[in-house]
Amino acid sequence: MNACEECREQLPGLVLQALEADEVEKLQAHLSGCSGCQESLAELRVTFQAADAWQVPDPPADLRARIQLAAARRVSWWQAFKLALDRLACYRPTPRAGLVGVLLGICLFGLVLYPTTRRYYSGGTAAGCRNNQNILRSALADYARDHQGRYPASLDDLHGKYLQATPICPESAIDSYSATYQVSPRADRYTLSCQSEHRP
Numbered sequence: 001m002n003a004c005e006e007c008r009e010q011l012p013g014l015v016l017q018a019l020e021a022d023e024v025e026k027l028q029a030h031l032s033g034c035s036g037c038q039e040s041l042a043e044l045r046v047t048f049q050a051a052d053a054w055q056v057p058d059p060p061a062d063l064r065a066r067i068q069l070a071a072a073r074r075v076s077w078w079q080a081f082k083l084a085l086d087r088l089a090c091y092r093p094t095p096r097a098g099l100v101g102v103l104l105g106i107c108l109f110g111l112v113l114y115p116t117t118r119r120y121y122s123g124g125t126a127a128g129c130r131n132n133q134n135i136l137r138s139a140l141a142d143y144a145r146d147h148q149g150r151y152p153a154s155l156d157d158l159h160g161k162y163l164q165a166t167p168i169c170p171e172s173a174i175d176s177y178s179a180t181y182q183v184s185p186r187a188d189r190y191t192l193s194c195q196s197e198h199r200p
């Protein structure tokens with residue numbers, strides 16, 4: 001990670017006054033010589049609508065005192081974030097700041113939730129598909145019991161008495177079973193699976 005990336009990662013903490021004093025000093029040193037990061041900081045400030053003005057590259061005289069105060073208060077990230085939200089609620093954000101805030105929120109939300117929901121979802125679809133196949137196998141068994149042990153030529157023959165409708169695989173959102181259903185020449189055996197590729 002280069003100096004600018006490191007700096008930008010810490011900028012939200014700077015705006016929310018949630019950094020340690022030595023971290024702030026290090027950031028300040030980088031900011032005073034980097035116009036790119038100064039611009040990022042300015043945009044963040046608009047986003048968070050922080051009430052306090054923080055001049056870069058000339059820090060106000062009370063900077064050190066305020067850092068020490070913030071450190072002494074030991075503001076947690078969450079408290080600082082809530083504080084910023086409260087401040088935000090007092091302002092009417094400009095459309096651009098509002099947009100940036102919404103996008104930032106969506107990104108954070110996605111970053112935190114995407115991996116877990118994705119895993120849950122695919123686990124759910126694979127389990128749902130297995131359940132569908134169990135329903136089909138049980139309907140086929142019922143059918144064979146009523147037909148001298150012979151299975152139907154097509155899953156459609158189950159409709160009505162044995163099955164309301166052929167289920168839909170949650171992975172592909174189509175009936176991915178009918179095409180795989182095959183019955184032996186003497187109709188005493190069958191094979192059944194799902195056409196769609198299930199992620200592990």
Ligand SMILES: [Zn+2]
Binds near residue numbers: 003007030034037
């Ligand atoms: Zn920089």
Ligand SMILES: [Zn+2]
Binds near residue numbers: 196
């Ligand atoms: Zn499936």
